[in-house]
Amino acid sequence: MFKVAVIGASGLLGRAVVDELVRQQTWDVVATAFSRPGPNTVALDVRDTRAIGQFVEREAPDALVIAAAERRPDVCERHPELARALNVDAVRAIAAAAHRSGAWTLSISTDYVFDGTHPPYRHDSAPAPLNAYGRSKLEGEHALTETTDLGCVLRLPLLYGPIVSWAESAVTSLVPAIAAAASAQGEAAAMDAWAIRYPTFTPDVAYVIRQMLERHAEGNAIRGIVQWSGDEPMTKYEIALRLAHALQLDARLTPQHTPTDTTPRPHNCHLASDRLEQLGIGRRTPFETAIPQVLAAFPWRGDTAA
Template structure:
């Protein structure tokens, strides 16, 4: 029996990973959660190194996937100590416990470790984060690689997938503004048309992670840094236009061709996925197909309050 612990199993990516791995008949999955505990998860505060150590000793996983993080750039700017606790210190504590057990550790990182000026970025491209979020995730990468030689960093871009509320993904968080702009008395919504993003479907990422775990289970663990990304470049404005069409809304959207965010964000951090593709690891669902799946599973009915 191959056992995997998913740290942060209640989040956007964590849920998709658990769903994918739980479908493997010869595997056992244990998920942890903190802010959104569920009956099928183990309560774990990743800011508590002793609790992490006890969890790993008790569950004895063969591999761990770290999906817990503070991923909101604006929050990281305002609360750098929280960003460091979740994105750096927790990764190190988990890697220490996993290394002691001899378990493979996969830590999730971000395209925001780059400044967005020279895409596409390879795993060995020089990082240059522009904001506190990117800096904390880069430090988290270093924490993993400094702690264990049986580990891997997986860099990912903007994620979307099945949600529990609109705000859970930066993609679906646009829906309330889109809906308001389409209402009779609503105002047109300004949407960023400067930064280029590569929306990536969480069930696709979960499939990729499962393939990576299969290699570890077969004795061919992937180490170092790898990257995975959707292959459709689009701005927030273009994402919003596609969402409006999927929702059959006549949205009134105004493209903003210069950066307007208070937190600096990179222009184009396209991640090259060559290393995983060369290993035969690959799955990408077209955005229009995937976003319709997301919206169908989270009924619209004109309600954006959820």
């Protein structure tokens, strides 16, 4: 029996990973959560080094997937100590416990480790993060690679997928403003048309992670740094237009061609996925196919406060 622990299983990516892995009938999946524990999850605070060690020793997984993180750039900018606790220290503690038990560790990182000036970025391109979030995730990469030689970092871009609230993804977080801009009393909504993003479907990422875990189960563990990304470039303005179309809303949207975020964000951090592709790993669902699935599972009824 191949055993996988998914750390941070209640989040946007963690749920998709668990949903994918539990389909493997010969695998044992242990899911942990902190802020939203459920009946099928183990309560675990990744800031508690002792609790992490006890969990790994007790469960003895063959592999761990770290999906827990502070991924909101503005929060990381305001609270760098929180970003460090979740994105660096927790990764180091989990990797150390996994190293002691001989388990393979997969840690999730971000395209924000790059400054966005010279895309596409390969796995071995020189990082140059612009904000506290990117810096904390880069430190988290180092925490993993310096702590265990049986581990891998998977860099990902903007994620979207099945949600529990509109705010859970930067893609679906646009829906309330789109809905307001479509109402009779609403004003036009300004949407960023400067930064180029590559929305990536969480079920596709979960599929990639499952393929990576299969290689480890077969004795061919992937180590170092790999990247996966959707291949459709679009700005938030273009994402909003597609969302409005999918929701059948006639929203008044205005493109904003200069950056306005208080937290600096990179222009274009397109991640090259060639290292995984060369291993026959990967799946990409077109945005036009995936986004109706997301909206259908979390139906819009005019109530955008959820």
